[in-house]
Amino acid sequence: MTTTALPRSAAAPRRAGLDRAEITSLAAAEYARCAELFDRLEPAQWSAPTANTGWDVRDTAGHMLGMMRMVASWGQFAGQLSTSMWQSKRAKAAVSVDHLTALQVRQNAGLTTAELAARWRTLAPPAVRNRGRLVRLVGGRTLPELQLVGGQLERWTFGFLIGVVLTRDPFMHRLDICAATGLDPQPAAAHEGRLVDDVVREWAARHGRPFRLELTGPAGGSWGDGDEPIALDALQFCRILSGRGTGDGLLTTAVPF
Template sequence: MDAYNALQVREHGGATPAEQITALQTIAPKAVAGRMRWSPFLRMVNAPVDQSGSTAPGMPTRENGGHLYDVVYTRDVWLHTVDIARATRRRPDLSRPCNARLLEDVAAEWARRHASPFELDLTGPAGGRYRQGDGGQHLTLDAVEFARILSGRQEGTGLLATRVLF
């Protein structure tokens, strides 16, 4: 993924914002159609996840194709958007409901992976409140920082040491 992302930056880095928008409007319908045609058999195949590159320790070592295509790659694009915004000193617009929905999904997977009780308050426009069981650790942090920690971009302790794929 890192090499693919670097190639994309090299190929499109010189485009103006208007050219980038036009290119996205052209390719997006084809990309969605391609995703929808992906073989149901490949969606079920459990494949190894490479533990090198940007993969943080503690990440799952195997994942099925459907989860990778439908969930992980979407999260990856979302978090790269946040990374790019930070690198260019811009604020990403996280006010749309799809951002909160993505983080809700991340919190649910994280909760399943560690299976411990907790109360989680995510702040910011994409934030929300989540709870599992009673008497667990209470965490309050920015929603984007939560995603960055679970992806391995930042260190996490306690329950936040449990990673999910991005």
């Protein structure tokens, strides 16, 4: 699929709805939750298939580590982005994200699961620090490449990618791993609830219509004052908006993870 075959949004580049302090605190908490999940996995569970086509739990964790490695250093950030964008241009792809994630899986394929988990813990602190620096220095600038959301190309700022999406990404993959293995994601209002609230606010801004949303579970809450309520589990709400589940009406409005 090429860029000429896809509609383009005329909206301004999407910006983070979180301040820098919250961006770094949510990133640190999410990385810690992922580390705890890796420690809970039994050897056989690493080969369980996930909702990500062609990826088992081990592949998913390899991508997650690669994304963390990308934001832990300036060199990795520039190198991974430039390599994947070059590959996507050669392939005449609409966006480079599939090339980026495939690169990350390949780069970490040789690690044992113990090595992967150990590197995750080692890279988490520099990744959090560098994400804060990147948001401060280039957060307001627009990414050089359009991003694909809900079948439409749109513009993002670096701050939205680095500050928001790169925390939603491990959060969603943590849910993928839990769904594949039967492990409890152990959501809490203070962390998952804050992530869900930010997702709801973006979702509401994207569809721009009256709504009343009732999300259940520790990460849930109530939003809007529309007539017909939409009621479901908070984590399932996020999975539907990410394309991992099906919904109708306003639930067809995609949000990037």
